[in-house]
Amino acid sequence: MYNDFFGFKKKPFTIAPDPRFLYMSERHRDALAHLLYGISSGGGFVMLTGEVGTGKTTVCRCLLEQLSSNVRLAYILNPKLDAIELMATMCDELGIEYEPGEKSLKAFTDLLRDRLLENHEQGLNTVLMIDEAQNLSVEVMEQIRLLTNLETNERKLLQIILIGQPELQELLAKKELRQLAQRITARYHLKPLSLKETASYIEHRLRVAGIQRPLIKSNAIKQIYQASGGVPRLINIITDRSLLGAFVERRNTINEAVVKKAVNEVLGKYEEKRQPRAGQSRWWFVAASVVFVILLSYIIIKQFLKPTDLSEKQQLVENSQSETLSSNKSNAASHSGTLLAGTMTNDEVATQFWQEQSWDRTGAVSARNLFALWGVNYYPYQSGEPCEYALNYNLNCDSGRADWAYIKQLNRPVNLKFSTETSGQFWGTLKEIDGEYLVLQFADNEVRVLPRRLNPLWQGEYQLFWKAPDGFSEHAKKGDSGATVRWLTDAIYSIDQVNISPADYFSQKVEDWLILFQMENGLVSDGILGKHSVIMINNHVVANIPKLINELSTSQRGAQ
Incomplete structure (x- = not known):
C-alpha cells in the first residue's frame, strides 16, 4: 500500500523469512558458528534456544545453506509425534523404505542403523535437526537419545540438533532426561538485538527495499527498540505499522509520535481517554x-x-x-498468607514459617522458589549449583549483607538466611513487599510479617539473581567502551531522555549522570558502573523482571 509513496521496490518489513532481507547480527553469527561446530564435532547433541521471534529460523536457513555435500539431513518441523511417528519421519527424510503400516520400533531402529552405517562407510555425516523441540515429549526425547547409542569406535553415527524456545531448557532439566542433557556438546541461547543492532537491522532492510535516505529518525528507532525489546519479528511488525501510519498522515519521515501510535495498535497498549457522559459529573459530586x-x-x-x-x-x-x-499451628495447609503475631518467641516464629515441612537448611528449596519468580524451573540436587545453573538463563548471582532499606532499594526477590539458637539456620524467599509487610515463601508456605519481627532472626545475609548487560564483567568506568557502555547510554536516554554521543564511549557526561543516579539511589557515588548500579538502573528500564515492589514512580525515585 505504501511502497509507491516511499519509493520501495518491495515491502521491507514482513514477517516472512525472505532471504533477500537476511541480516545476521553478531549474535546470530555466533549461534550459527555453534551449530556448525556441533555438526563437525563428531557426535552428541547441539542445542539452540531463543525467545519467539529472535531469529532461530533465520539461523537454521543459513545453516542449511552452509552444509557441506557430505551431510545427509533429516529435518523435522513438526515435533508433536510419538516415537513410532518420529522414526517413520526420519526414514522418510533420509529416503529409507519401510513396510506400510510398520509399527515396530525395533524394525525402524534396524533400518536407521543400517543406513547410518552405510553413510558412515561412504564418508557421509548424518544429521537430525528438530525445530520447535520444546514440544517433544519425554518419551520421544528418550527415544532420540537412544539413537545416539548407534556409534563406531571413533564417532557417533548420528548428529542431533535441537532448536526451540527457552522451555526446551526446562524440559531437559527433568530428572528422567539427565542422560540426554549430559550429551549436549554445544548450546547457545539467542538473545534479542541491542539498540545499535536494531538500528542496523532497520537500515539494512530499508536499503534492500531500495531506500538510501534516512527515513526513520533516531529517536523513533529507539522507541521501536524499547517497545520490541530487540526481537526482530516485533521490530518488523511495529516498523511496518509505523510506515503505514506515516503513509496515512502523508509524512515523508517517521518520528516518535508515529511509532507511539503504531506500538499502541500492535501491542494493545492504547487506552481511550473517555469523556464523562452527560450527568456523570453530577454523580461524582454526590x-x-x-x-x-x-x-x-x-x-x-x-x-x-x-x-x-x-x-x-x-x-x-x-x-x-x-x-x-x-x-491453627497444627494445620499446615491453613496458614498460607498468615500474619505472624508479635507475641511469639523467635523459635515459635521459625516453627510457624515451616509448620510440618522439612526445613530448608542449605538454601536449595529457596533457590527453587527464587528461580520460579524468574520463570525458570530449578530442580534441587539435580540441576547443579544455583549460581552456575542461573548462567544458562542469562542470570547472575549476587550475595552479601544488607539491611531492609537496601534490600528495598535493590528491589529484587531475594533469598534470606535466618537462624535462631534453638532452631538453627534456614533459608526463605522474600518475594514481595506489600506496604509495610514482607511476603515470604518457606517451601510451600507463604507468610506476611513486619520487618521488625524478623530482625532477631536475620543478620543481613542474602542472595539474589540479576541480569547483566551484554559484555559486562565486573564494572565499567570512565574511558571504557563497548557493548556495556552502549547499554548504559541507552538506559540514560530511556530514564532521562539524554542523548549521549558517541553511544559506546564512557565519557565525562556519562560519569556525571551515573554519579547523580548513584547518589539518588543510596549507592556509593563513585561513577563506576557496578552490579548494584546495573540492578537499580534495570528497575527503570526493564519491564519483564521480577521485583519486590512492582512499580517505582518518578516521585519515589526522587525521594530515595
Missing part, C-alpha cells in the same frame, strides 16, 4: 459528598471515644489474632 459525610462522622465518633476504650478494643483484637494463630 459520591464525593457521601464520602465527606462518612469521614466527618468517623472523626466525631473517634473524638468522643475515650482513649481507654480504644486501647481495650485494640488489645482484644490482638489477643484474638494471637489465639487464632496458636490454635
